[in-house]
Amino acid sequence: LLDRFSGDLLQEAVLSSPEPDVGAAILRSLVRANLFLIPLDEQGVWYRFHHLFQEMLRHRLKQGSTLPLRQAVYHKASIWYERQGLLEEAIAHALLAADHQRAVRLIEQNLHVAMNAEDWRRIDRWLGRLPVERTASPVILVAAAVLEHFRHHINATADLIEKAAAMIEQERQVGQGDEARQQEWSYWLGAVYVFRAQHRHFLGEADACIHFATEALTLLPQEWRFLRALAEFYRISGLQQAGRTADAVRYARQRLEEQRSSPDQMTLRIFLGLGAIYHSVPDTFALEQLTPAFIQLSSDLDRPISLGWAHYLRGWMLYQSAQVADAESHFRIVVQDAHRVHLRAAIDSYTGLALTLAAQGRFDEAKAAVDGMSRYITDLNVINLLPIADSLKIRLRLMQGERARIPVVDNLTGQLTFSLWEVPALTTVRAILASGEAARLAEADEILTICRARAATTHSGRVAIEVGLLTTMYYALQENVPFALRELRDAVKLAAPGGMIQPFREIGPSLHPYLNMLPLPAPERKFIQQVVAVTPPSHAPDPTTISSDLRNGDSTPMLYRERILADLTHRELEVLLLLAQQRTDAEIAEALVITPATVKKHAGNIYRKLAVKNRRQAVARAQVSGILPLAQ
Numbered sequence: 001l002l003d004r005f006s007g008d009l010l011q012e013a014v015l016s017s018p019e020p021d022v023g024a025a026i027l028r029s030l031v032r033a034n035l036f037l038i039p040l041d042e043q044g045v046w047y048r049f050h051h052l053f054q055e056m057l058r059h060r061l062k063q064g065s066t067l068p069l070r071q072a073v074y075h076k077a078s079i080w081y082e083r084q085g086l087l088e089e090a091i092a093h094a095l096l097a098a099d100h101q102r103a104v105r106l107i108e109q110n111l112h113v114a115m116n117a118e119d120w121r122r123i124d125r126w127l128g129r130l131p132v133e134r135t136a137s138p139v140i141l142v143a144a145a146v147l148e149h150f151r152h153h154i155n156a157t158a159d160l161i162e163k164a165a166a167m168i169e170q171e172r173q174v175g176q177g178d179e180a181r182q183q184e185w186s187y188w189l190g191a192v193y194v195f196r197a198q199h200r201h202f203l204g205e206a207d208a209c210i211h212f213a214t215e216a217l218t219l220l221p222q223e224w225r226f227l228r229a230l231a232e233f234y235r236i237s238g239l240q241q242a243g244r245t246a247d248a249v250r251y252a253r254q255r256l257e258e259q260r261s262s263p264d265q266m267t268l269r270i271f272l273g274l275g276a277i278y279h280s281v282p283d284t285f286a287l288e289q290l291t292p293a294f295i296q297l298s299s300d301l302d303r304p305i306s307l308g309w310a311h312y313l314r315g316w317m318l319y320q321s322a323q324v325a326d327a328e329s330h331f332r333i334v335v336q337d338a339h340r341v342h343l344r345a346a347i348d349s350y351t352g353l354a355l356t357l358a359a360q361g362r363f364d365e366a367k368a369a370v371d372g373m374s375r376y377i378t379d380l381n382v383i384n385l386l387p388i389a390d391s392l393k394i395r396l397r398l399m400q401g402e403r404a405r406i407p408v409v410d411n412l413t414g415q416l417t418f419s420l421w422e423v424p425a426l427t428t429v430r431a432i433l434a435s436g437e438a439a440r441l442a443e444a445d446e447i448l449t450i451c452r453a454r455a456a457t458t459h460s461g462r463v464a465i466e467v468g469l470l471t472t473m474y475y476a477l478q479e480n481v482p483f484a485l486r487e488l489r490d491a492v493k494l495a496a497p498g499g500m501i502q503p504f505r506e507i508g509p510s511l512h513p514y515l516n517m518l519p520l521p522a523p524e525r526k527f528i529q530q531v532v533a534v535t536p537p538s539h540a541p542d543p544t545t546i547s548s549d550l551r552n553g554d555s556t557p558m559l560y561r562e563r564i565l566a567d568l569t570h571r572e573l574e575v576l577l578l579l580a581q582q583r584t585d586a587e588i589a590e591a592l593v594i595t596p597a598t599v600k601k602h603a604g605n606i607y608r609k610l611a612v613k614n615r616r617q618a619v620a621r622a623q624v625s626g627i628l629p630l631a632q
Helices: 007-015 022-032 051-062 067-083 087-096 100-116 120-129 138-150 154-174 179-203 206-219 225-241 245-259 265-280 284-300 304-320 324-336 343-359 363-379 383-399 424-435 438-457 461-477 481-498 502-507 509-517 522-533 555-567 570-580 585-592 596-610 615-624
Strands: 037-039 047-049
Touching: 007 022, 007 067, 022 047, 047 051, 067 087, 067 100, 087 100, 087 120, 100 120, 100 138, 100 225, 120 138, 138 154, 138 179, 154 179, 179 206, 179 225, 206 225, 225 245, 225 265, 245 265, 265 284, 265 304, 265 461, 284 304, 284 481, 304 324, 304 343, 304 502, 324 343, 324 363, 343 363, 343 383, 343 502, 363 383, 383 424, 424 438, 424 461, 438 461, 461 481, 461 502, 461 509, 461 570, 481 502, 481 509, 481 522, 502 509, 509 522, 509 570, 570 585, 570 596, 570 615, 585 596, 596 615
Parallel strands: none
Antiparallel strands: 037 047
């Protein structure tokens, strides 16, 4: 009956003898008789039967009316395993004894221990063993919600939690007068409030998120560290989402100081809360200071989920500050342990790895990373996330300068939670802008308008920067220079304080003529110099270089420059940049994925608009007017 056994287990579950060491004595006699026993340890404490011999014995046992006997043995074994602290075996043997109530009770009593250890796979094993009809307990529903939380199924988590809440309320009504039981149900109500806070945060309802997180902290016992830590996380995140970033940072740092003497699960979630603030604002400099301690503590406490988040945030910080080679190693750490970390951290690390490889020109490896994401999504049966992988494939093609199909925007409302790095709707905008299809520009405008409003509501500077840069290129494509410069100026103001270089780099050299035109204070001009510095020299006009006429204070060249910029199309500006780099027509055609004949047509338009006769004169006129930097 037992897959493994020791003398103590035999004495408890099979013999039920009050005499000491009887089980050990019988075990020794079985060993001497050579009854196909296989030792499981060097000390000779644990044994099992050879599987063929065990199968024969079980077959003979089932031939008789032995069901009550078998269930009794399994029940006693479950009790013995529980006393030894071996919960997996205790639950398994309770189920073998058909004592489902006992199995549920064991899970309920020990759920917070598994949550504190961030061991969601253990919880998955427990629930996977329960028959369906036994999963309707309110606590089991909370356990199922925890699993969906780790899988980033926000709506499924919310559905389970509301079912659990209704059952808890019924139990509280039935059990009035039983103070101990009422207290226990109040603890689980605190768990309900944690996940209500999560759902409200997902919906962008910041005040409700803060309310439920605060209520949860008043109900949850101190030893339920994971749930209390999650409540603290959503209180911090709710404050940031409400636009109270300074309050959120102050509160988080105060809580970290309180945890300094005894860091634990709570400390890790507060680290994550701070990291989420700096990820959203965004602020790569603050993340650079925060993440080393977050990684170290997660490793010291052996908390794989926190460690996954810590490495993801470090990788994201390095990528956004254009340290792509260093970012790669952190994303790889997460994806190599993808089945132990939070699903969102894994998906975003696959995204980060693909973008990091693409930024280094390693497009085949980047595509392999996206394939790895697709396999991971399929393995976990979260196929609703496959559009993320499909979108990322299109984004990589665009980064490589290839033509890509324009994806259909599906479930824009769901995408606008911005909970994942890759937002398919924004990649649709990238594809529309790259195609130059005038008929699709209204669609791009609508998407960008909706995304801008959502980013403002949730105070997501990270998304606002991306939307601002794409809107810049939208106006550039329509030759609306003043509006393009306005959007670009706002994006620079958001990005410069936090060192967000990479979004500008991804847009490419088409952005540089507009960067060159921006009148900016010294700190933001220094940021633009950093953007240019990480772009290959052949693609990088110097935005801080101005013509001698402008240095002398003559406003006429500035007016002339603005008129020329208004006349030149977005594509003509790109061709002009490449003419200045002394590219041949064939090289320009290859770079812009057009024909040499089309290059000649654009060049002719440039010569006409600049009132010159050849490319050398065109470049010189552009330099004098401040469109291009002066020759060194």
